Amino acid sequence: MATPVARPTVERRSPAKPLRRRIGIDVGGTNTDAVLLDGERVVAAVKTPTTADVTGGVTRALAELLATEPSRISDRPPTERAGLADPATTISAVMIGTTHFTNAVVQRRGLTRVAAVRIGLPASASLPPFVDWPDDLAELVRGEVVMLEGGHEYDGRPIVPFDTAGMRAAARRFRQTGVSSVAVASVFSPLDPSCEEQAAAILADECPDAAVTLSHRLGRIGLLERENVTLLNACLLDLARKTARAFTDALRASGIDAPLYLTQNDGTVMLAEVAETYPVYSFASGPTNSMRGAAFLSRLADALVVDVGGTTTDVGALRHGFPREANNVVEVGGVRTLFRMPDLLSLGLGGGSLVTLDPLTIGPISVGYRLTTESRVFGGATLTATDVGVAAGLLDLGDRRRVADLPAPQVDRALAKIRATLEEAVDRVKTEAGDVPLVVVGGGAFLVPERLAGVSSVVGVEHQAVANAVGAAIAQVSGEVDQIFQALPREEAIARGRTIAEDRAVTAGAARATLRTVEVEDLPIAYLPGNSLRVRVRVVGEIADGRP
Numbered sequence: 001m002a003t004p005v006a007r008p009t010v011e012r013r014s015p016a017k018p019l020r021r022r023i024g025i026d027v028g029g030t031n032t033d034a035v036l037l038d039g040e041r042v043v044a045a046v047k048t049p050t051t052a053d054v055t056g057g058v059t060r061a062l063a064e065l066l067a068t069e070p071s072r073i074s075d076r077p078p079t080e081r082a083g084l085a086d087p088a089t090t091i092s093a094v095m096i097g098t099t100h101f102t103n104a105v106v107q108r109r110g111l112t113r114v115a116a117v118r119i120g121l122p123a124s125a126s127l128p129p130f131v132d133w134p135d136d137l138a139e140l141v142r143g144e145v146v147m148l149e150g151g152h153e154y155d156g157r158p159i160v161p162f163d164t165a166g167m168r169a170a171a172r173r174f175r176q177t178g179v180s181s182v183a184v185a186s187v188f189s190p191l192d193p194s195c196e197e198q199a200a201a202i203l204a205d206e207c208p209d210a211a212v213t214l215s216h217r218l219g220r221i222g223l224l225e226r227e228n229v230t231l232l233n234a235c236l237l238d239l240a241r242k243t244a245r246a247f248t249d250a251l252r253a254s255g256i257d258a259p260l261y262l263t264q265n266d267g268t269v270m271l272a273e274v275a276e277t278y279p280v281y282s283f284a285s286g287p288t289n290s291m292r293g294a295a296f297l298s299r300l301a302d303a304l305v306v307d308v309g310g311t312t313t314d315v316g317a318l319r320h321g322f323p324r325e326a327n328n329v330v331e332v333g334g335v336r337t338l339f340r341m342p343d344l345l346s347l348g349l350g351g352g353s354l355v356t357l358d359p360l361t362i363g364p365i366s367v368g369y370r371l372t373t374e375s376r377v378f379g380g381a382t383l384t385a386t387d388v389g390v391a392a393g394l395l396d397l398g399d400r401r402r403v404a405d406l407p408a409p410q411v412d413r414a415l416a417k418i419r420a421t422l423e424e425a426v427d428r429v430k431t432e433a434g435d436v437p438l439v440v441v442g443g444g445a446f447l448v449p450e451r452l453a454g455v456s457s458v459v460g461v462e463h464q465a466v467a468n469a470v471g472a473a474i475a476q477v478s479g480e481v482d483q484i485f486q487a488l489p490r491e492e493a494i495a496r497g498r499t500i501a502e503d504r505a506v507t508a509g510a511a512r513a514t515l516r517t518v519e520v521e522d523l524p525i526a527y528l529p530g531n532s533l534r535v536r537v538r539v540v541g542e543i544a545d546g547r548p
Contacts, residue, residue, distance in 0.1 A: 308542050
């Protein structure tokens, strides 16, 4: 079905700009996908099983990608072939999306014990840090908890003066006990971060070897949820450094001398050395990569996207070519957080989902990366959604004779249940009454029927099985600010917010001349004095030329 032409389309890069060769890699629970882009053209793509250590799968994907790519250039003019003889030497950037940090929280491994500093006494004393964490996770992460006087009221007035002497005494204890990571959260710090900044200065003076995470740089108003994401970030810093360095070593081993970027959960990337400081921004970056890839491959900027993987299906909405952002609490590993996260609906449905026919159940348990050994079409004994798809003639994979015994009525019932599940998901994600286009990506895209209620057209795209890696490869660099300004005219407050966002984008690896504003929100706050205005500005730009 034709895609409606009235909808806005994704802006492609100008043909006048030099084409850049990039590698995009996305590590999923089942597969590690990699693509090589030459400008806007996918010249090579590979899909390999994810390994238990994740990094091993990335190294293998790189090796297979570079081995595959030369075979794809035989149709190029001889003058171009010479420059592509050694693909590794022509790569301008490598973008990797990883599940390392999400898995670490969910599986309770690789986490660092964190000292928590709460600035807000005498308020908030009854709800100390880690109060709403799962017991097993808190036991692993919770270090010394320090609660100090300070913080601000909702209108910007100090609660009481900040207890700098108490902060300095705590910092000295941290140094003596060898604390390596500290999380600092102050009451209403998004309104006035001065207490957190003073605490950071004291920590830098007294225990300079400790990594410090400040809550106002990550979360929003809402103390416990903002503090929680700060604690999560702090406990992941050591793992983030090790992971980024392991990826860098993998690039060197592959002969690639190019800057490394890690994908973020807003559809953009950061230089690896900058991303090490904010590992929580990689949460949910996999589905985000798929959505960005869907926007790029379909040329649609506003649409729904369904990404069907081997284990789960993620449904989200594109807005101006980027994933719509969630504005409510998001749980990560049982911890309530409130910070930048994509607005996604995840379903326990994928190509590896376990299926029972009587009574009919599909998922949420999946064989995951064991699909090629455990599913029936590959000689295993487990009935999966892929087996149902092969039996229904939706795809040709493995040995179809191994599922010939499945009764056709039961196969039809299974497909009808999948359709109903997807239609319900579409209805929950939509924000408008009319029908909207739906872009389908992912290795399990065969499970999505050609017609769905509430959908104007089901849009298939080339390279849909590796759209997540395409999304990583084409990612730009972003900068964002979400801050309250006081005693400023609206135009000046927005201008200051834009300047801060642009500076952050440049720090993350963007070329300043390419920056453009993609989102501006301003909200007057009536209960605060001084013409208070909450300003949120987001800018994106191309990665800077040259090595960082």
